[in-house]
Amino acid sequence: MISGDTSVQVRRMRPADVNAVVDWHMQSFPHGFYSRLGHDFMVRYVREHLRSPAAVAFSAVDPHTEMVIGYLLGSLDDDQHRAHKARHATVPLARAGAAALRRRPHMWGEFLRVRSLQYLRRLARDGLARRRPDAGTVEEAPRSAELLFVCVAPVHRLRGAGAALHDAFAHEAAESAATQLHLVTEIGNTVAIGFYQRRGWIAAVEVTGRDGRRLVRMVNHLKGVGS
Numbered sequence: 001m002i003s004g005d006t007s008v009q010v011r012r013m014r015p016a017d018v019n020a021v022v023d024w025h026m027q028s029f030p031h032g033f034y035s036r037l038g039h040d041f042m043v044r045y046v047r048e049h050l051r052s053p054a055a056v057a058f059s060a061v062d063p064h065t066e067m068v069i070g071y072l073l074g075s076l077d078d079d080q081h082r083a084h085k086a087r088h089a090t091v092p093l094a095r096a097g098a099a100a101l102r103r104r105p106h107m108w109g110e111f112l113r114v115r116s117l118q119y120l121r122r123l124a125r126d127g128l129a130r131r132r133p134d135a136g137t138v139e140e141a142p143r144s145a146e147l148l149f150v151c152v153a154p155v156h157r158l159r160g161a162g163a164a165l166h167d168a169f170a171h172e173a174a175e176s177a178a179t180q181l182h183l184v185t186e187i188g189n190t191v192a193i194g195f196y197q198r199r200g201w202i203a204a205v206e207v208t209g210r211d212g213r214r215l216v217r218m219v220n221h222l223k224g225v226g227s
């Protein structure tokens, strides 16, 4: 058990948690492209995430019912996580995505317009990176860790679960020698932005997502974490 009080416990995500995690994700982020690809795609996405050695994933559990009431997905090292995904997750995710799109033909237009170019660029970049000889300086490079998603079931919010998930991630990132955390969230998500600011994050830059959503990129320099 990583942390816990009487109302919530945070531990590493287990494969058996994935269905509940996906349910909460789809409820909390119903407009996200991955959510709209459906439950099966999301399960594959989370399972592939768990396989990455640079990934981190926590579940928040109600100690009385042992139900998963929240989760956090992140990576401890952007470069290593991206390299793992390129090598091992591209094919299974492409298959799952294609199956989801076959069942949702109305999403093909959006996929081609908003996503396909990005995926092709990523494939090209990852292919080049794979061919590049190891420069041998990876140890020296500053490490950046990403908080991808944090979510608590609506009826369990404001009881410290989100903070406990966040702090488990920040602590592990600091222990893993990450020098900075980063994330993007929607500018309109004032609850999340306030939540992050209370935990030491600062808004770095506003950006427009590929789908036109207005986003804010936030960073956390991990001051006072990990000691």
Ligand SMILES: CC(C)(COP(=O)(O)OP(=O)(O)OC[C@H]1O[C@@H](n2cnc3c(N)ncnc32)[C@H](O)[C@@H]1OP(=O)(O)O)[C@@H](O)C(=O)NCCC(=O)NCCS
Pocket (backbone or CB within 6 Å): 028, 148, 149, 150, 151, 152, 153, 156, 157, 158, 159, 160, 161, 162, 163, 164, 185, 189, 191, 192, 194, 195, 198
């Ligand atoms: C953001 C979220 C994870 C917070 O989870 P939570 O369990 O409610 O948060 P906590 O109870 O641990 O609260 C942590 C702090 O944030 C504050 N906070 C959380 N929600 C708040 C709200 N709606 N209004 C005001 N303050 C809030 C708490 O008061 C607390 O402050 P403190 O540290 O000074 O005591 C949750 O609201 C959520 O799942 N939102 C939907 C998903 C989402 O938007 N995720 C973020 C983008 S990936």
